[in-house]
Amino acid sequence: MPEPDSGKPVTVRRVPVPYAEEANRGEGRLRVAELPVELGLGAAVLLVAVLAIRLSTRLGLPSLLLYLAIGVLLGELGFGITITSASLIQSLGLAALVLILTEGGLTTRWSAVKPALGQGIALSTVAVAVSIAVTGVVLHWLLGQDWRTALLWGAVLAPTDAAAVFSVLRSAGLPQRLAGALELESGINDAPAYIAVIVLAEGLRADWTLPLLVIYELVLGGVLGVALGWAGAWALRRAALPATGLYPLATVAVCVAAFSSGQLLHGSGLLATYVAAVVLGNSRLPHRSDTLSFAEGLGWLAQIGLFVLLGLFASPERLLDGVVPGLIAAGVLLLLARPLSVLLSLLPFRMPWREQAFLSWAGLRGAVPIVLAMIPLSQGFPAADRLVDAIFVLVVVLTLVQGWTLVPVARMLGLATGAEPTEIEVDAAVLDELDAVLLQVRIQRGSRLHGVYLSELRLPAGASLTLIVRDEESFTPQLTTRLQEGDQLLVVATEKSRAAAERRLRAVDRAGPLARWRGESGQ
CATH class of the missing domain: 1.20.1530.20 (Na+/H+ antiporter like fold)
Structure with a gap:
């Protein structure tokens, strides 16, 4: 175009x-x-x-x-x-x-x-x-x-x-x-x-060629968005950048690059931007919560x-x-x-x-x-x-x-069901040279993680809950420790176990310790 x-x-x-x-x-x-x-x-x-x-x-x-x-x-x-x-x-x-x-x-x-x-x-x-x-x-x-x-x-x-x-x-x-x-x-x-x-x-x-041109531009924009979003997420997961604030900048830069690439290649740059952002936002990004906060501020600006x-x-x-x-x-x-x-x-x-x-x-x-x-x-x-x-x-x-x-x-119309409890946010930071990540989890109000014993959490092999911050005090949890609303959890996980650990945390957040029996996978 x-x-x-x-x-x-x-x-x-x-x-x-x-x-x-x-x-x-x-x-x-x-x-x-x-x-x-x-x-x-x-x-x-x-x-x-x-x-x-x-x-x-x-x-x-x-x-x-x-x-x-x-x-x-x-x-x-x-x-x-x-x-x-x-x-x-x-x-x-x-x-x-x-x-x-x-x-x-x-x-x-x-x-x-x-x-x-x-x-x-x-x-x-x-x-x-x-x-x-x-x-x-x-x-x-x-x-x-x-x-x-x-x-x-x-x-x-x-x-x-x-x-x-x-x-x-x-x-x-x-x-x-x-x-x-x-x-x-x-x-x-x-x-x-x-x-x-x-x-x-x-x-x-x-x-008759005009509809084909429109379809071509939309398809090209979508493909570019997926490709650049996936490549950006892959690179950010493996880049141990020297400052936390560089991750949000790099993430936004990938989305802007998607727009430019789409326009230069005569595709839909706007669609490429949105698709790339969706792919990035649903990937296992380091410092994800910082990135979302930065993007929210840019959106308001x-x-x-x-x-x-x-x-x-x-x-x-x-x-x-x-x-x-x-x-x-x-x-x-x-x-x-x-x-x-x-x-x-x-x-x-x-x-x-x-x-x-x-x-x-x-x-x-x-x-x-x-x-x-x-x-x-x-x-x-x-x-x-x-x-x-x-x-x-x-x-x-x-x-x-x-x-x-x-x-x-x-x-x-009977469609407003009221605000649902906020789902837990799982933030991650790369542990350089250890092939591991540090997951930071805050238990939101209304979460079914509240009252769960550590022994019931059953994180996958390779993941371990190492620290709990409660009321501005930190302690090492025991198997008999019960989680509470407002707790901040620090979980260390290998790259291989990270996805399974996040799924388990989300599943228990939604359905409690019997999540598997209730058909909740955490996806």
Whole structure:
């Protein structure tokens, strides 16, 4: 696929300029004397955004909207700092999306999404195609758009937002299959939507080879993701790096390399990123918990930076022109295109109507449609500025409507089961030159490891529980020692016994000392 235009140097102006005039322009140089001021302002914005997370949790308001509001207040409504380069927004937006997909993939448990693999793939491919077609047809009729423009609107609006889904649904207590389908959809569907936007924006010829091209790019992206994820995990397990903090950096670098490789080889870089992150996140990585914490922080930083940037780009005065088409597009998407796409894509799976109804309502939109809308704008597509204005309005409206009602709708449909006990996290550190690893385990509240005697734990040969830290005091356990909630366990295991030791710990965590009798394998 053609590469997106990276644009010319950054433009930061204090005078609003129409989108179309500044879409591909940009000059200016940041003086060294201004650097402390710019860094201080950036730090202040970041601190305010971090504090806004707690406020949004109390109010039930999606935090992404608060970040957007901060950007708007720094822009034309406040300090007058505006960014007018669509190419810059597009490039930074894709970079942020790569980090968000990396965090989402690393924190996706394969055991949780595997039962919903078929549904997730159907929602992220077939449903995207159906949504583009339905939205395009209806908007062609309602707004009088030509077919190419109407379908471009449909392609921009098709993908759900990974950041919104990952942050909202994982705490909603949904059934495993339902949550897994939504996670896979949000992680994968950016790729086919991105390809569709490129094809429509550049006016590539649509013939019988186009579906084959899309399939080729998606398959290549998936293969690259698996290959680089496996190779990265293999290398990290065998690399005794001199500092713990280097492992998270190397892990994220592998995912970014997957994106670059996919784009350079004309495959789907976004899909390669997510798949590589899933493979890495479900591998036996050293210092896994540190890596996940680092990736989570990067994900938050990407979300905050992206929405603040979008707020600086937005012009409240021009957004008024996008209210009517934005509301019309939101209604078409929420009430017609999304339900139809869910219904048709899930026909082979015979999902209960309650789950299909929730999937129809849970198609959260966020930064992704806005970033995709920058592609035709940066390439000078006719009336692309109207599309950007309408998408801004649509994202705000749907985030408010769906973000506030998602959990109540799940409860009304009888799908919100409440938060399940957190599964134990098993972290590992390589013991250099010993062909062994040190496993660190914390027993979470509600775990069935609580009350288990050490003699009942029955770790495999080659693994031994060597130390327990309880109430900030450490001691060597005996066979009569009983484990308790909050305990931190240090287990030394050979590389050969590591996988079996982790499976046994997870099995007892879920089912207690009689895990094998209850059919729990710990997978």
